[in-house]
Amino acid sequence: MSQVPADLRYTKDHEWIRQEADGTATIGITDHAQAALGDVTFVDLPKVGKSFGAGDVFGTVESVKAASDLYCPVAGEIVATNAGLNDAPDLVNREPYAGAWMIRIKLKNPADFAQLLDANAYQATL
Amino acid sequence: MTEPLARTPLFDFHVAQGARLVPFAGWEMPVQYTGIIEEHIAVRKAAGLFDVSHMGEARVRGRDAAAFLDRIMTNEMSSIKPGSARYTIMCQPDGGCVDDLIVYRISESDFFICLNASNAKKDIAWMQSHIGTAQVEVIDECKAWAQLALQGPLAEKILSLHTELPLAEIKRFQFLVGTVAGASGCIVSRTGYTGSAGFEIYLPATQATAVAQKLIEVGKPLGLLPVGLGARDSLRLEAGYPLYGHEISETISPIQAGLGWTVKLNKGEFIGRAALQKQVEQGTASKVVHFVLNDRRIARQGTPVLSGDTVGGEVLSGTLSPILNKPIGSALVQSDAKAETLAVDIRGTRIPLQIAIAPFVK
Missing domain, CATH: 2.40.30.110 (Aminomethyltransferase beta-barrel domains)
Structure with a gap:
């Protein structure tokens, strides 16, 4: 069984989102997603300052098997990306909810957060 | 409606080993067990066990078998010695590939051929359609055989724990017929699709699970892992071996492919x-x-x-x-x-x- 931490929000495309105290949100992919991808070899992330709408492709995660798009769960502007994934893309497999966070975004509409799936609702999609 | 996927005799073994199963060439096959990279490295450093029972087998025998095969294959078949095998392409008149195959000469007039899973039916129909007046029969033996590949630097050591066959005497592209882990009538061939040392074992389909389990049991302490099709692909590409439908096909000839x-x-x-x-x-x-x-x-x-x-x-x-x-x-x-x-x-x-x-x- 894959882990679905109760304190995060989710999308049906298997991204997780954590609301931070400073009004930003941190985004990565779920344990279920990393297990389905297999060995992750590369994570292609956007530049800081770029803006995305909800549902836009913000990057790509590649495994030995396939390349998969990453979808931005909420509209906003990138304020940070995880440079550590350049050297250690396998963090996505080992620590999907911690070391392998991908982007931090400044939400355009903080209310969007409430639209996302909670842990129970995401678990039900698996 | 699509046809239901075929399962190899080792299907339950794969499930028990924790495989992720995917459709491949009409078969439900393990793409990985623990992870493609870990399995790949196990084959390069220790050993890996692959179920390749989806591959097809055909028997070509009769007085004219060697001459018949020489007429439909690009490589020379009549000069293969009994106990040896040879890699060859089977071509269309325009030079495109029907398939690539390994031909094992069992005796003067008896050849055993390994076919790609996706081409097995086509290959057998192609061979049968070219018999003409030759004194030869082409027999579909796909269902009778399972195939395991035991590959890696420790493959010989692991296999020696379950067979009396003199493995060291089998040179590359040679084979012996004998008993492996209690299963008689196995073809044990020093061939492979990884670029590492090792063997391919053709065995009666009914014996496949018992043999695979015994090999895994003795091999695990030495670093043997079950390996899926994901690492099979990365290993063969690292070794530079062609895969039908990729480097060779009906439109890419062996000459274009560097073969x-x-x-x-x-x-x-x-x-x-x-x-x-x-x-x-x-x-x-x-x-x-x-x-x-x-x-x-x-x-x-x-x-x-x-x-x-x-x-x-x-x-x-x-x-x-x-x-x-x-x-x-x-x-x-x-x-x-x-x-x-x-x-x-x-x-x-x-x-x-x-x-x-x-x-x-x-």
Whole structure:
């Protein structure tokens, strides 16, 4: 069984989102997603300052098997990306909810957060 | 409606070993157990056990068997000694490939042939349609056989724990028939599709699970892992071996694929000979090359290859080499393209192809 931490929000495309105290949100992919991808070899992330709408492709995660798009769960502007994934893309497999966070975004509409799936609702999609 | 997927005799074994099963060539096959990279490295450093029972088998026997095979295969069949095997292509009249195969000579008039899973039915129909007046029969034995590949530097040691066969006496592309882990009538061949040392074992389908379990039990303490089709693909590409439908196909000939050594133009008439001779003499418009990327992105099958600014080919296979830790692959490019101008465009990033000579790993 894959882990679905109760304190995060989710999308049906298997991204997780954590609301931070400073009004930003941190985004990565779920344990279920990393297990389905297999060995992750590369994570292609956007530049800081770029803006995305909800549902836009913000990057790509590649495994030995396939390349998969990453979808931005909420509209906003990138304020940070995880440079550590350049050297250690396998963090996505080992620590999907911690070391392998991908982007931090400044939400355009903080209310969007409430639209996302909670842990129970995401678990039900698996 | 699509046909239900076929299962090999080892299906329950795969489930018990925690495999992730995927559709492949009409079969439900394990793509990985623990992880493609870990399984790949196990084969290079220790050993891996593959279920390749989806591969097809055919028997060609009769007084004219050798002459018949010489007429439909590109490589020379009549000079194979009993107890030896040879890699060959079976071509269409235009030089395109029907399939690539390994032909085992059991005796003067009895040959055993390993076929690609996706081509097995087509191959057997093709062979039967070319019998003509030859004194030969082509028998479909796909259901009777299972096939295990035990590959890696420790393969011989592991196999020796479960067979009395003198494995050290089997040279590359030779085989013996005998008992493995209690199953009699196994063909044990020093061949493989990984680039590492090892064996392929053809065994009665009914014995496959028992043999696989015994090999895993004795091998696990030595580092043996069950290996799925994911690592089978990265291993074969690292070794520079072609895969039907990628580096060779009905439209890519053995000459284009760099497999001219399997085409014996001087052995007499065979299907495709005239077309292949012309390709050798006049060259081909396109050819298969291997490449490395100095990047982390993998160029996958179908990715356009740019020659300067124009599309001049496409990627045939691509993966990450776990040993080089770089993306590797093969591509069909125009024969006159300048190597230094070749590049792939992956999601908007232009990455130059570094042309390489396979095998990528010695």
